[in-house]
Amino acid sequence: MSFLKAGSASAMNAPSPTPSNSSASGTKRKRPTDGAPPVVYSQPQDTGTGEHVFTRLTYVNDFLRERKDKWHSFDDIMGYLNIQPGHVQREQLRQLMRADNQGNRISWDKANEKYTYKPKLNIRNPAQLKGHLQAQKSAMGLQIKDLKDGWTSVADDITKMEDKKEVLVRRAKDGVPKTVWGNDASLMLPMDPVFAKSWHAVHVPDNPDELRKVLLANKLTAATQAKVIVPGKTTKKKKGPRRGGKQTNTHMIGILKDFSGMRK
Incomplete structure (x- = not known):
């Protein structure tokens, strides 16, 4: 290994896995002092709970359901949601509230630009x-x-x-x-008092076994009676004569000779 230079061995060493506190310029990085405020990085704009457009549409349904007997203007609804003019969700909600589909529970009056709740059945009294x-x-x-x-x-x-x-x-x-x-x-016609008295005079036993005996005594079939299957006579079907196989060359019957008489 005499061909290697003296300083080459140190250059080939693997880098240390521990991070260095020195920057690329050679100056040491300062450790954060205890009690210093944490660094705040950039965050997405819409991180609030309930600010999604479909979530706010649910709030609109709840608002109109609680006030289902009145019509409300679009500005009143937006004021309830605290959505200021110029917000992008205003037009999105306007289109969703006017949507003509079965799942939409909002009625829209085109002439007056007002909205009210639309129940499953338009029955209120x-x-x-x-x-x-x-x-x-x-x-x-x-x-x-x-x-x-x-x-x-x-x-x-x-x-x-x-x-x-x-x-x-x-x-x-x-x-x-x-x-x-x-x-x-x-x-709904009135019932004959005599018939009603006779009807209520009939005593129905509370015990199912006793009720079954009463029905059988009056030659009636009880619903709890076990179904008895009477075996019937089975007749065997007689088999017909066995037919031969399929005949072929029927168009040559008059030409071919009949050798069936030569069978032993």
Whole structure:
């Protein structure tokens, strides 16, 4: 290794893994003093919570839902969101609030430039509910939760309509109304008192086994009776004569000789 120079060995050494406190100019870097304020680097402009345009659209829906019986101007809504004139989201929200799609819950009055909340069902009082139930072609019931979206006092008003025999209501175990149907009070005829007395005079046993015995004694079939399968006679189908295979060369029947008689 005599061909290497004396100073070349030090030049080939690997650099130290520990960072140096010296800068490229040779001057030492100063360590930050204790208690000094940290260095603040550049940050994205929009880091606030709830400042996304679709988040603010949700705030608009909540604002209009709480004030669903009134129309509000665009400036009033922007003032509620604290969005100043010239902000880029003003025009974005204007377009989203005017969007004509099924998921948009905002109605827009083009003539007056005002907005209001659009519920799932445009029913807000008992008169509108009766008109809707009478106009629909089917007897399908309406969910109370859908009516509550635009009718805040629907549960109390439904109870009053039920007392007047105007609607039929299905309630949960805790008494909360779930579904409502239309009702025609003219079809509710009074029952004969004699028939009602005879009906309530029939005693129904509480014990299922006793009830089954009573039904069987009156030659009636109980729903809990086990189904008995009576085996029937099975008739074997007779097999027909076995046919031969497919005949070929049928167009040469008159030409070919019949050797079947030569079989042993």
